[in-house]
Every structure is written in C-alpha cells, then in structure tokens.
Amino acid sequence: MKSSKLFWTITVLSFVLFGVFNLFRQGEAETPRRSFSALVAIDSTKCIAPADSMRANHMQVLYKWRNSSVRTGHRVHVAANGSRFEKSLNTCLGCHDNKLFCFNCHMYANVKPKCWNCHLSPKETP
C-alpha cells in the first residue's frame, strides 16, 4: 500500500518534470535567438539539384530566390523531383553545415560575394 503510493508520487512527479521541461523548451523556441538548424525546411536532407549544376549555377539560383521571395512573395522552391524547399540561405546552410563550405571555394576562386555583409555568416553562428 505504502509502496504503491510512492510509485504514484514518483510517476506524477516525473510527469510534472516533463511538463515543466517542455514549457521551458517552448519558451526557448520563441526567443529570437534561434539556431540555423531550427529554421531550415524539413526536406533539407537532399540538395535542390545535382552537385555539378549547383556548383556552376548556385549564384543564379540564389539571385532568383532572393528576387522572387523578397519581391513577389514566392517563397517555396519546387525542385525537379518535386520536393519543396523554403527559398532561404538557411535552407542551404542547414544541410551544408560545414562552417567553411562557402569560404573554401570562394577563396580559391577569388570571388567576394557580399552576402555576409548583412546575412549572418556561418562563421559567426554558434
């Protein structure tokens, strides 16, 4: 009898703990300090196009994304295979999460894109 009381106390306590913790998590998610990974679309396990064509055309893709999302509000990119992505730098960076992914190549090619003048560079994120 005594032991079952204790059992219920502990079970209820652990539920309460769980609930409080979840509340905490929700509070965390609402603050503006969010990680990039929290901002990417679900479907970021695959790239929007094959690596070769991305290597050659990523700048045009980003240029189109930026114009269509900022100016006309078309924020969803539908890839050739039908998967959907949010048109955002975070979509790219969520998957290419090596902090030097952009920089290595740009340094080699001596190109200096101005993205990180305003957007947070992967090097600056925690």
Place this chain on the structure above:
Amino acid sequence: MMNQQRREFIKKTAFGVLAGLGAASGLVPAFSLEKTVLPVWDENPVAGKIRWGMLIDTRKCKKDCQLCVSACHHEHNVPHFTTRKDEIKWIWKNSYKNVFPTATDQFVTSEVLNRSFLVLCNHCADAPCTRACPTEATFKRWDGIVAMDYHRCIGCRFCMAACPYGSRSFNWQDPRTAIHDPSLAYPTREQGVVEKCNFCSDRLIKGLQPACLEACPEQVLTFGDLNDPQSDIRMLLETNVTMQRKPELGTKPSVFYII
C-alpha cells in the same frame, strides 16, 4: 507476496524515472521532426488581396515605456548610434505636436499634449518613397507593406527626402559596430543603405504577430488585414474615431491612431 510487490514497485518506478529523465535530457524528443517554417500564407500571393495595417490606441500607451521599441530594435538588429545624424530608428516615440503637426483641431487637451505617440513607417497605400526610389529598392509589396530590398539600395536617400514622416534612416556608418545584443532572427544592414520598419514581414511568414505588438503589456497595438471587414483592426476602426498622420498629403497611411 511482499517481495513480489516490491519487485513490481521497483520495476515501475524505474520506468517512470527513466521516462522522466529521458524527456528531460531530450532523449525522447517532444517532436521528432523540426517544424517547418514554410510560409504560413499563400505560396503564390495575389497582389492587393491583403493590406496589413496597424492601429495604435494612444490612450493606453504609457509615456515612459520603451518595451516595444527595444523589442523591435533587438529583433531586427537595429544599430544603436547616439548622435542625431547617425541614429537609426524603426519605431520610436514622439510628442503630439511632432506627430500630428498639421492636425486641424485647436486647443488640444494638455493630457493629449503630454502623451507620447508611437511612430513607425506608415506603410502608405500611396507611398511617395516608392516613387522616389530610382532602383525600386523600396516598393509596395503584394500585402500592402512598403518593403526595402536592401540588395538593391544604392544609398541615394531620395526616399528619405520623399517620406513626409521621417520614417527612414540612413546607415552612415557600419551598423554592425553598434549592435550590442545581436539577434539571429534577422540579418543586419550594411553601410550605405537606407532602412526602416518592415511591419515585421519576417515574423509574418512564420505566423507571428509584429514584435512591437507582442512586447506591449498594455495591448496598445492592433495588427491586421485592413481589407478584411471582419478583422480586429477593422472592427476597432468601425467603433472608434481615428486619426492618421498628415492625411492631407494623400499618402493613405496604414497606421491609425485612437487619440
């Protein structure tokens, strides 16, 4: 018999504690997949269907409260320069005489004269800044927001001259040097571009209300679709006498004031 009960009890408690610990440490996640932030609204928005607007009930606004201002400026990485020339403002407070300099009413009560009035970009339906901009960096969006495309801004400041409300600020210096508490939610600007309130278009796509509204403890602000006759803001416009800033200029502001 006693031993059997004891055994059951230990098994059950162990499970309960494990589950609790697992949840607390994140081993058993609250949701297994991260929530997508795909736009909450139409993928292919129709221009002119929505017109976002804001109503400011100045009767409730506390004179010395700056919560909305600091929330907005933190959220959008607005730099804090202290000199008048360099200062950047998205939303700020000002006196009746400065906010409504052309209001026709005489002998305004001293209580009203003493109030502070929130001012921000009016997101005018007929915005003069968008006509002045030579590169279309500032433009009227499909949802009535007067947006800035910082990628295109060349820093000519024609829009600042055209805006009758002084809602625009120019980045004379590198803004990143004056952001003390950076937010990851929004990019910064760079030196040589004009910036202003974006009606929290960055939050609207996540289905959130503007940051100033969320920060206000007095429910001074109401945000909503001016084209929807059933929206809260339209209901309040229906039941209250409201003012706009410099209505005689014909800019048709989307920000309304209850005096």
